[in-house]
Amino acid sequence: xxxxxxxxxxxxxxxxxxxxxxxxxxxxxxxxxxxxxxxxxxxxxxxxxxxxxxxxxxxxxxxxxxxxxxxxxxxxxxxxxxxxxxxxxxxxxxxxxxxxxxxxxxxxxxxxxxxxxxxxxxxxxxxxxxxxxxxxxxxxxxxxxxxxxxxxxxxxxxxxxxxxxxxxxxxxxxxxxxxxxxxxxxxxxxxxxxxxxxxxxxxxxxxxxxxxxxxxxxxxxxxxxxxxxxxxxxxxxxxxxxxxxxxxxxxxxxxx
Amino acid sequence: xxxxxxxxxxxxxxxxxxxxxxxxxxxxxxxxxxxxxxxxxxxxxxxxxxxxxxxxxxxxxxxxxxxxxxxxxxxxxxxxxxxxxxxxxxxxxxxxxxxxxxxxxxxxxxxxxxxxxxxxxxxxxxxxxxxxxxxxxxxxxxxxxxxxxxxxxxxxxxxxxxxxxxxxxxxxxxxxxxxxxxxxxxxxxxxxxxxxxxx
Numbered sequence: 494x495x496x497x498x499x500x501x502x503x504x505x506x507x508x509x510x511x512x513x514x515x516x517x518x519x520x521x522x523x524x525x526x527x528x529x530x531x532x533x534x535x536x537x538x539x540x541x542x543x544x545x546x547x548x549x550x551x552x553x554x555x556x557x558x559x560x561x562x563x564x565x566x567x568x569x570x571x572x573x574x575x576x577x578x579x580x581x582x583x584x585x586x587x588x589x590x591x592x593x594x595x596x597x598x599x600x601x602x603x604x605x606x607x608x609x610x611x612x613x614x615x616x617x618x619x620x621x622x623x624x625x626x627x628x629x630x631x632x633x634x635x636x637x638x639x640x641x642x643x644x645x646x647x648x649x650x651x652x653x654x655x656x657x658x659x660x661x662x663x664x665x666x667x668x669x670x671x672x673x674x675x676x677x678x679x680x681x682x683x684x685x686x687x688x689x690x691x692x693x694x695x696x697x698x699x700x701x702x703x704x705x706x707x708x709x710x711x712x713x714x715x716x717x718x719x720x721x722x723x724x725x726x727x728x729x730x731x732x733x734x735x736x737x738x739x740x741x742x743x744x745x746x747x748x749x
Numbered sequence: 750x751x752x753x754x755x756x757x758x759x760x761x762x763x764x765x766x767x768x769x770x771x772x773x774x775x776x777x778x779x780x781x782x783x784x785x786x787x788x789x790x791x792x793x794x795x796x797x798x799x800x801x802x803x804x805x806x807x808x809x810x811x812x813x814x815x816x817x818x819x820x821x822x823x824x825x826x827x828x829x830x831x832x833x834x835x836x837x838x839x840x841x842x843x844x845x846x847x848x849x850x851x852x853x854x855x856x857x858x859x860x861x862x863x864x865x866x867x868x869x870x871x872x873x874x875x876x877x878x879x880x881x882x883x884x885x886x887x888x889x890x891x892x893x894x895x896x897x898x899x900x901x902x903x904x905x906x907x908x909x910x911x912x913x914x915x916x917x918x919x920x921x922x923x924x925x926x927x928x929x930x931x932x933x934x935x936x937x938x939x940x941x942x943x944x945x946x947x948x
Contacts, residue, residue, distance in 0.1 A: 543943025562838030610934075620934075623830075624837050624885045643937070651939035661937040693837035696830050701878040703885055704935045715838050 513571050514581040518596040521672070525679060527599060530577075532631035533679070534598045534605070535669055538586040539641040549589040550611060550644030550660055553618040554582040557606035557628050557692065561723055562715050564606055564694040577601060581608075585616045586644070593641075595672050597679075602633040606692045607704055610660035612644035621696060624703035628692035628712065636682045638669045662706055791825065800824035803880075804913040806901045810888040811922040817914045820888075827882035831875045837882075884930035891916070891924040 519525050519533070527533060534554065540546050556565040556579065567580035579600040588594055606628045609618035631637045641663045647656040666685040673680040691711035715723070791799070800821045803810060810820060830837055884890065893901075901909050916922050931938075 542940070543945065544940055546943075563836055624882065645937070645940075648943075649941035651941050654938075657933065657938060657940065659934045659937065661933075661935055695833060695836045696878065696882075697833055699874060700881075701831065702881055702934065703930075703932070705932045706935060720838075 512579060513567055513576065514583070515579050515598045515600055516581075516583045516585075518584060519599050521595060521597055521676065525597065525599075525676060527634060527682075530601055530633055531599050532602050532633050533636045533682075534582060534584075534600055534631060534639060535595060535636055535673075535683075536584050536598070536639045537593055537595045537641040537665070537669060537672075538591075539643050539663060539665070540589075540592050541643065544645055544648035544657075545643045546592075547589050548612055548644040548646055549586045549614050550642060551583060551585040551616050551618055552610040552642055552660065553584075553608045554605045554639075555608040555694075556580045557604045557694065559604055559628055559689075559692065559712055560719075562693055562712065564608070578603065583616070583618065593668070595669065597636070600631055602631055604628055604630045606694060607639075610642060610704070612646045612658060612660050620700040620702055622704035623694050623696035623701050625690065626692045626694070626704050627688050627690055627706055627709065629686040629688050634682055635684045636673065636679050637684050637686045638666055639686050639688070640664050641669075662704075793821065796821050796825045799828070801910065801913075803883075804910075804917065806893070806898050806909075808890055808892050808924075809913050809916060809922075810883060811891045811917050811919060811927070812886075812888045813918065813920045815888075815918040817917065820917050823883055823886050823888065824879070827879045827886070830882050831878040881930065884928070887930075889922075890928040891922045892926045892928075893924045897923065 525533075536552060538550055540548065556567075557563075558565050565580065568574070568576065571578075571580070582598050582600055582605065584596040584598055586594055586596075607622055607626045609620040609622060611618045611620065629637060629639065642660045643663065645657055645659045645661070647658065650657050669685075670680060670683045673683055688706065688709050689712050690706055690709040691714065797817070803824065812819070880890065901912075904912070
């Protein structure tokens with residue numbers, strides 16, 4: 494029995510190869526080790542009041558190219574080519590009765606953009622914050638805290654307006670760091686995310702909208718010259734078929 | 750399903766009395782471009798004809814100080830964005846890739862993914878997204894009164910078009926209500942006292 498548990502613990506502690514889509518959180522109760530090319534994204538579901546109590550939610554992120562102001566979609570042949578970059582991160586809440594629950598997602602290093610969020614069950618994100626969203630970078634070895642989100646479904650507004658549906662963001666880095674207390678290595682790697690606004694990208698979700706976080710520094714808008722350069726490059730070597738910009742986000746070989 | 754989801758999104762857009770002052774354009778720089786719309790085969794006349802479809806008898810767009818040319822430019826850019834053929838940052842999307850059309854659909858895969866991708870291409874959804882794009886750029890949707898709507902029925906087309914062209918840049922648009930984009934999804938509005946927790 495002891496041997497089985499040891500084997501299980503060792504297995505769980507083994508760094509997972511980066512995944513193209515990360516949809517399962519890494520349990521914080523078990524030892525976590527990141528592979529050399531990996532970092533982690535930490536996000537929390539916070540339920541501070543009666544309206545959010547008992548509500549579930551999902552939040553999604555996509556790989557991003559801040560120089561082009563566009564997301565980097567997963568190439569069609571990513572799996573076949575051994576591409577282990579993370580292109581899609583989707584974190585869902587699990588215990589809707591908890592006032593606070595953290596989700597640790599192991600991802601490949603790189604830039605990401607908040608893609609969409611959905612209060613409620615189902616685990617699907619149908620909106621896209623393509624008009625304006627938030628981007629941040631996850632470096633290898635870092636645990637990057639994005640912030641907390643709170644699911645609201647049909648909450649009553651104080652002014653009597655229409656029912657409120659939303660997934661507002663809040664910032665509690667000290668609590669987030671404390672949540673990693675059982676894992677000193679992760680806690681040492683903790684870093685509040687350096688969030689930047691003004692991150693737009695190709696609109697693709699069913700519901701196109703924006704997620705404006707006031708007060709953030711912003712990505713500089715593309716200049717006309719940059720737009721022309723992107724358009725010209727796209728005609729010669731379509732970036733989304735060729736995969737990510739290899740100079741910035743190297744194709745990673747799976748750890749075997 | 751698409752209609753329900755779009756309705757939920759638009760629910761966040763608050764109707765307000767017409768007397769309310771116009772808000773500053775909500776961070777519209779993110780999707781406002783200084784360059785002409787690229788890769789569009791549409792002539793200005795065709796764009797104007799198409800954009801007039803959203804200056805209907807029952808509602809129209811308004812942005813104080815804007816001209817019809819401003820409206821046509823934003824309308825066309827938002828049309829391309831909602832189609833997925835242009836990024837809000839202003840660069841064209843050249844290559845078709847299902848994972849771009851919806852990463853969520855690609856992640857879901859199978860039948861569900863197909864349903865999502867199909868819904869995105871739906872005309873009604875595109876219209877709703879064009880509307881949200883325009884609203885994010887600071888355009889407000891004004892609902893006309895019943896009396897105005899009846900009047901438009903008897904009005905000659907040129908006269909009616911002139912009325913809408915005048916109203917779309919007016920500081921005091923005529924109508925019964927105005928709806929503007931808001932950032933509630935990201936920032937909690939003031940909420941009523943929550944009901945007591947269930948035992």
